[in-house]
Amino acid sequence: MILRFAGFELDQQHAELRGPDGAPVKLRPKTFEMLRLLVANPGRVLSKQELMEAVWPDIHVGEDSLFQCIREIRSALGDDRRQTIKLASGGGYIFTADVAAAADVPAPSPDVDPSETATAAGLDLGSPSPAQPATVPARSSWLPALGGRMAVIAVAGLCAIVGLAAAAPLLRSDLIFKRTPPVVAVMALTDASDDPIGPMMATEIAGRLTDGFARINTISVIAPRPAAAQPEQAAAPAASPDFEIRGELQRSGPSWTLRTRLIQTATGKVEAVAVISVDADERDPRLQQTRLAAGVGDVLARRLNELTEAGTSPADLSARAGGAKVAIEQATASINSVTQERFGMAQTMLQNALAEQPDNVDAAVALAALQMRGIQMVWYNPDAAAAAEAQAAANLERALRAKPNSIAVLETYCRFLSATNRFVESLVICARTLSLDPWDGLALYLVGLGQLHLGRFEDALATFQQADRYDTPAVSRWTWLLGVGWAYMMMDRADDALPWLQRSIAITAASGRPYLLLAATYQRAGQTEEAKAAIQKGLKLRPGTTALNVAPPMKNTSPVYREAAGRIVQLMVDAGLPAQ
Known part of the structure; x- marks a missing residue:
């Protein structure tokens, strides 16, 4: 089957992309597979998780692998302005070009239903819509063939059951359906480097930041429109952001330095500042861009999570004040360097704080972390270790029910x-x-x-x-x-x-x-x-x-x-x- 779009041809049978001149365009296998998924689903948002699970089934990979494939596809298609493959609000990508499907399907034998042959070829025999010459196959067309994969499907089903059981505390309906996700705008970075590659670096880093924040499923992300946006695009209403991420890139001697701020747009208050530097002599500019984006992204994502997950009820505010706050700070500050002698004292402080404020999530998490340290360092006898493990599990499960989207709790x-x-x-x-x-x-x-x-x-x-x-x-x-x-x-x-x-x-x-x-x-x-x-x-x-x-x-x-x-x-x- 061949899919045609924007002058290109994607030959699925031979796993080949051909350019407008008919010449093959070289793509890595994973990059080709991701392009095939996007082209097979034009106009539909494919979440990043969906793409990763399809291209890397049963394998966990970081999002950088996904972004590298997207960059390679854009480069192959000449999509420098990111108009053919667009980042969708809330995460994921959408393929915007018109796609036409054509196939040389052999005539079915008399005892075979024609619809079965068409389905095997990836075609839909229903009537195409006027705007589309032929129906592009649905997602099922790119799922792995059943032959030889039933074991994988069975394992995936088992993992899904285990995953749902483990994630049950996270699925609180009031948080999923009632809370409006905040909108975050990743603004274009200012290039203050006086370096010839500075503008390119700033653009790439902003793109990586946008892609990263778009993966966060508790927020919606918007990016600035290109300066050369079409009139009809410019007239489209844009979501009003709750937060903006702004930053400047500088080249200072042997280092690239990125300074960013998380700003609450309603008040102009700077909620977080993140600064990261990397070696400018690093030969791989992609690694520089990745580390700069990750260095500030990690700080800003955590702060954004704190702001969106922090309770504001009187009980929540009380739980974060007073003696419990002091106990948590003292225990947390030394959790990795605490000696066995100080361990017992810190555990008692946290247990007392939790007894005074049973709903204090921060105290429960701090105590569980300290008890894990004690178990790992063999500071408990066997019976005490079993009791500490049970208490830590109970505290963490209760904390998850209270704050199912808290990075600190989940981590x-x-x-x-x-x-x-x-x-x-x-x-x-x-x-x-x-x-x-x-x-x-x-x-x-x-x-x-x-x-x-x-x-x-x-x-x-x-x-x-x-x-x-x-x-x-x-x-x-x-x-x-x-x-x-x-x-x-x-x-x-x-x-x-x-x-x-x-x-x-x-x-x-x-x-x-x-x-x-x-x-x-x-x-x-x-x-x-x-x-x-x-x-x-x-x-x-x-x-x-x-x-x-x-x-x-x-x-x-x-x-x-x-x-x-x-x-x-x-x-x-x-x-x-x-x-x-």
Whole structure:
């Protein structure tokens, strides 16, 4: 079947796009598939999630993969003004060109219904509308063929059931149907760089910001109209934004610096300021653009989430004041560096605050995060650990019911599910977190962990690398660097793993486990002396560690994961880790 539009031909049978001159236009397979979906659905908004699930079925990828395909399609079609593929308000893309379908369908045999043959070819035998020469196939025409895919469909159905169960606290009808989503306008960035590529950089970064905010499903996004808009476009009414995002791009010596502001349009109040700098000598301008957009986008998305999720009732305002606020601030400030001695004191403070204000969501989340830290550091005895886990789960589920769209709540619940080996559920909640802040590096890291434990090593590698491209927040950089190295080791690629682990440890040695993984990597690469030295550093940071207490978790993990992890533990033993 061939789809014709704007002088182009998209040959689905041969997976080829041909230009107006008839010459093939080279596209990557994923880019071609995305173009095919858009052309097959002209005039209909395809959500970004819909596109990603269709092009990357059963694989989690970051939105940068989607945006790269869109950029490649626009470049191939000469759509520099973004008029053929438009970003739709509220998220998603719409293909605006007129499409005509044509096919050379063989005559059906006498015992075959003609409609079945037409359907197999992707055609609709109904009468075409006057404005369209032939009906373009509906979404079902690009769904995978049933043959050989029934297992995938069954698994997808199971995941949907699990996802709905895990996300049940999020589906509060009053929040979904009654709250009007705020409208956010991403304005064109001002280029103050005096650099020849400054205007291009500013335009690309603004586009990435717009695409990112359009993925947030609790807001609607509008972008400025092109200066050369057609008269009929200029006359169309535009939504009045509740917030505007404005910014300036500068080139200061060896760095690009982007300064942005989130402004409440009704009052002119600046609700948030975000500033990010990247190395101007980086050879990949796309990486510079991605990190600049992600660096400010993460800050502004979180602030926007706080503004839209914060309660204003007297009970809510009271819950955020007084002693509970002090307890939360003190516990949160030291949650990653708290010692065992201070841990008990912080837990008591938060428990008392929650007893005084049972509906205080912030206190419940802070206590759950602290208890996770205690479980991970083995600061509880087995019975106390089980009780703390149950209390943390109850507090987080209650917090989710109260604030189902809060990034802080979802992020903490995602961490909790990952820490308690509920990996399938963690993927659901982490995905929800990313739907509110697509640049959330911690959520991406936790998605990668879930994929690792479920045996999806290549998916995990892609997720960790996506987090590295965003690099937000930079304080968590060591985690996804470690994740990339870990994923490579699970695939038995020690040479690839080594530089990532070294970069991670250069930032922080964490609890000593990274040195143990580094030792296994050295051992696998044949650098035995370096392996022994790394084991000794790991044991110094984590005394009493043996092969028994670094053994891979068994609960809810894939046999593929357990086999690969067991191989890594044996490499640690070969490098000098005590067996027991």
